[in-house]
Amino acid sequence: MQTDELANRRWLAIPSSLRKNLEENVYCSSCGVTTIVNYYVDSEDYQIILKGHCKNCDQKVARVID
Numbered sequence: 001m002q003t004d005e006l007a008n009r010r011w012l013a014i015p016s017s018l019r020k021n022l023e024e025n026v027y028c029s030s031c032g033v034t035t036i037v038n039y040y041v042d043s044e045d046y047q048i049i050l051k052g053h054c055k056n057c058d059q060k061v062a063r064v065i066d
């Protein structure tokens, strides 16, 4: 778990209802659209990326927040 502090602050600045919506719209290669759980916040090319696991199958999933 290496949360990027700046990315984390940017993530937390997003309204919680929108964050919940984003958490629930993550693509898993096994399940399709799923919910990300146990994630941490990272960043790449100035974009926020959530990295965690699929709620259904525990496979690693990630979501870029743009």
Ligand SMILES: [Zn+2]
Pocket (backbone or CB within 6 Å): 028, 029, 030, 031, 032, 034, 054, 055, 056, 057, 058, 059
């Ligand atoms: Zn899955």
